[in-house]
Amino acid sequence: MNKTANLPPKPVWKCGKCGGELKHGTVKITYLGNDLRVEELKCLNCGLVLITEELALGKMFEVEQSLEDK
Amino acid sequence: MVTHRANIYKEVGAAMDQVELRRLESKCSQENPPACTAGCPIHVDVRKLMLAIQNQDWKSAASILQQKQPFPGIISRICDHPCEDVCKRKDVGATVAISNLERFCLENYAPKIANVGAVPPKSQTVAVVGSGLRGLTTAYDLARKGYIVTLFEKSDRLGGNLWKHPEQQLPAQVITNELSVLNRPNVTIERNAGITRQDLSQLKERFDALYIGFAAQSEDALELLGENSTVDPISCTTPIAGVFAGGRFGNNSPINAVADGRRGAVSIDRYLQGASLTASRHGEGAFESKLFVNVNKIPSLPAVPMSHESGGYTGEEAVREAGRCLNCQCLECVKACKYLESYGGYPKKYLREIYNNESIVMGTRHANKMINSCTQCGLCAEVCPNDLDMGQVCLASRESMVRRGKMPPSAHDFALRDMAFSNSEQFALTRHQPGFDSSKYVFFPGCQLSGSSPEHVEKVYAYLTEQLVGGVGLMLRCCGAPAHWGGDQGQFQTSFEEMVVEWENLGKPQLIVACSTCHSMFREKLPGVVSLWELIKDMDLPIQGDGANYGKVAVQDPCTTRYEQGIHEAVRHILLRLGCEIEELPYSKELTKCCGFGGLTAFANPRLAQQIVENRIKESTVDYVAYCAMCRDRFAAHGKRTLHLLDLIFADDLQNAATRPDSGFSQRHEHRARLKRTLLHKFWQTPQEKERGYRTIKIICNEEISKLMEERLIFIEDVQQVIEHAEGTGSKFINPDNGNYLAYFRPARVTYWVEYQPQEDGFVVLNAYSHRMEIVEEVKP
């Protein structure tokens, strides 16, 4: 089996502050008083977090909607 | 139809409680039965039956009849059909031949004798005396409920008066067949068993209840009951406990005799179950339905004649005759309103959903969206026979959601930000006319006209200062409608109070408003508010270019002018003076339709708002004239040639004006800010202020990106702030392959992301998106 098949593609973005690669790391996000911890791409050096368009308009939007109904 | 506006405005006070729900629900007549069913003493579902006949679904037709008729083959042949007297088709042709159609169904497609008896048997016993329609019906109904019934008939055959009908109308075979439904284990039939008054007390001993199946006060009844023959017409009780009898006089109406027997059965059942004999019995027997049916626009259709008068309808004739049924419904509001139509129901259903949404801790997305999708235009109340105003219901519900902290923040945030912009330094301005230190008038153009056609605001202001004596002040700001529509009474109040302070500082001049939404926000709160149109209708008009003789136009009255007859007339008067020929849209004046912007529908439910516009612009092929900037822009955005009334007076190129595209949100901000600077410069000789801070960042985006930003509700100034922040702090991502940057910034409640590329003195925007979640990760310096 091809072991790389399920790995996310290498991110195209690099940190603009330090030029470093982005890695998956824990990120704290919050909405309407609800704190969530998620695994997102970020620069482990500078702390800069990347939210892609796909994520913002997809999964994240869904979570926002469900939190709004609470 | 609504005659007093005051009525509908107090329709809904606070959020809905049970009592309020009931009150509002009772206004919606849609769930009431059609006239025919209500007029039928046993409530046959005629409307459904007519549909079944049209579909030639004879099995369903028979089962619809069986559901209510104890002996369908008999009743369909002899019914005196009071339903037909009240059928709504009567006013547009002739009453539907309901009875003949029922007969057709059963003559040609006789159903199997219903094998009903699945209920668990009961131990209680009932004696029924007499086997005319009353006794037969009572016996049948009680047997179906599982009671042990004994039927006493003095002759040697069941049926009583039924045998008096001519064989041709009611064949003996049919009677025998139909009555065989009583051949069941819990029914005993005693033929040749005449009952005398003496026998009665004995029967009382043997049975738990008795039914005397004779008409009230008939000879038979008097003979049996003697001094006890007074019968209550509602409960069929006699003075003797446990003895019931026909409560209706006479035998002239077979169907009423059946209903009388049914009433007796209901009473006996209740009596034996220990339930109240009198509670809620208003639904029994014929009554007048409250269902409203508008037959105004329905073409008249004569009855379908029978080719063989005595033989009844042929199949083809029956289908045609049933096709004349109006399938009576109210749905007046649903037919008029795309919003009500789009949720697939009608107000009575919606009210319940809104009520439930309020009474549970957590609203549902479906209900929230429904409540936020109404344009609050009031058309429903205008067309509803009982003035039910769903707009006011939705508004009250939004207010309650905001109060309880249950309004989804995403619903109206954008519109409220737009309002905040208009009430900020960027646009807000209050001044006396240059050279004056008091104002007799103050011109209030409103944020949307200023955002859409700033040049008109400038010209109108100049015009008013020339025409009017006593000083015309100017007030630039938003009227607060977005907060009002969004149910945010707090923000509305704050905005309104700010505005009142400014107005008082000017010395409370008469307010001249160019936008009908502003008008609707102020008319009940500030004295003397006048629309620009009423004010100028007889003044000299500075017609420019080819304004005169534009030709035929159709008028779009904004929904906020629904009951402003004065404005409707003024606008038409001006159009005639301009030499236009006026076409009235099918929905105009008090019946006018919203453009989809009202109530902030365009934000809560963009797809519906689009359908609303598309539907509205289809009403006529001639060019529209609107006198609300939002109506104008929304119609134009959907390809309808639409002029603003001010275009006809002030624009030099009307062809251009009619097709000018929608300004878009960012451009409206831009226009307002620039309008303020221009006016200050032109009228008050204030040195032209330059834009400052991030507003000076030059943004370059192609049409596709501009459109995307509009759809995603992202302003140019949001993009400017992201870039300012990214370039100032270096917090951005870079794509080494193409050198694009990606960065985010969160000015308030929304995080904006922009992908961009520096170019000469500006930045090219390549993508933009947003989310409401906040990233709380700390970025190291």
Ligand code: SF4
């Ligand atoms: S117009 Fe609408 S709300 Fe009024 S009775 Fe008819 S269906 Fe109900």
Ligand code: SF4
């Ligand atoms: S038109 Fe049809 S639904 Fe209406 S009253 Fe007549 S039979 Fe009934």
Ligand code: SF4
């Ligand atoms: S959009 Fe207008 S007609 Fe439709 S429910 Fe709302 S207020 Fe009534």
Ligand SMILES: [Zn+2]
């Ligand atoms: Zn970094």
